[in-house]
Amino acid sequence: MPRFWANVIGNQLVWLCAVIGAGHGLRWPALLAAAVYVGSQLAWSPHPSVDARLMGVAIACGLVVDGLAGGTGRVVYAAGNGVAWLAPLWILALWAAFAMTLTVSFAVLQRHLVAAALVGLLLAPLAYLSAARGWSSVVFAAPPWHGVAVLGLGWAVALPLLAACARHWQRQASPLDTLAAGETR
Template structure:
């Protein structure tokens, strides 16, 4: 149960560090917070190989979802790279941290992909909060278009991540070995 709460609270702290830092034009708070959080999740994981793969897929999802949102001009990110085509480092840190929740606090999504898609549709609420509370993102008018781009991207990405988590956890045995006892 301790791992569950560390997973939930740690992820929220990463989000807070990321959006407050980005709102001030800083990338490093997100990168530092995500690095500490991800390392703690690896240390507590019975299957760290699964977590590493999820982290990779999570960052790729972030590159796609937030990269498209930025490239289309529907979402403007603070503390961004010079090119709008590349999702900012602080956003990618958030995706990496979020990927760590799929085997612990959001494990339920692995068997309920419809719920993962529904949760993905409301994910832009976090972006709206980051925009209004800390100016970490902005939605040019009409703002509903940016929200829609993010909602659709998350509605695809979250079930994909949940499916990967389920598949990889099933293929790995305890302590990061696969079903044949070979390191995963």
Template sequence: MRRTWINLLGNQAVWLCAVAGAARGWQWPALLAATIYIGSQLMTSPQPRLDLKLLALALACAWLVDGVVASTGSVRYAAAPFGWAPPPWICALWAAFAMTLTASMAFLQRHWLLPILFGLLLAPLAYLSAARGFDAVAFVEPRWHGVALLGLGWAVALPLLVGMARHGARAPRRPLLQRARP
């Protein structure tokens, strides 16, 4: 239970560092926070190999979902070196989110419809929060277009990520920091 809370709160801390830093034009807060968080999660994970696979898939999803949305011009990201590609702080968020899929967000594995609904409805809310509270994201008129694209992208990406987490959860577990038994 303790790992679940640390996992959840750590991911939220990465989100806050990322959007607050991006609003100031900085990449480093997201990259530093994500590196510390991901490292700590991998060190205590019962399935670090699975978490690394989820991280790789999440980065691919970041390039697909946020890359497509950015290239359409529907959403503009602060601190984005290239307008057509997801900025590093967005990739850091996706990577950090991947660490939640075997811990605090593992409940998404219980039903096939949950990841679709979470992706479609709740993921765009995080972007809207980053837009309204921090100006880290800007939606171009008509705003619903960018929100819809993000929702659809996440409605496809999240079930893929959750499916990988569910499939990998069947493998034997062993944390990296597990003590060796004599």
């Protein structure tokens, strides 16, 4: 149970560091917080190679989802890269950190891909709205629901994809990997 709570609380702390930092024009708080969090989660993971692959897929999803949202002009990110079609580094750090939840606190979504799509569609945009209202790290062009819809639809595709990858790769992981991870951690 301690790993579950460290996973949940750590991910939320990364989110706070990212959106507060971006709201102040800074990328480094997200990068530092995500590096510490991801490192700790990989150290605790029974299958670090699975989590590392999930992180790669999550970053690719972030490049597509947030790149599309920014490129269409529907969403403007503070502390951006200067290229609308390229998701900001702080957003990609959030995607990397989020990937660490897919085998722990969001592991239930691996068995319920429709629920994963609904979580992506409905709940993910709330995080962006909170970042916009609380810290101005995200700005939605008028009408704001267009940007929310782009993000919701992107997450509705990305989250089931990530959950399916997590399930598939965990099933493929060798029992010897689990034993070795347990012996060295």
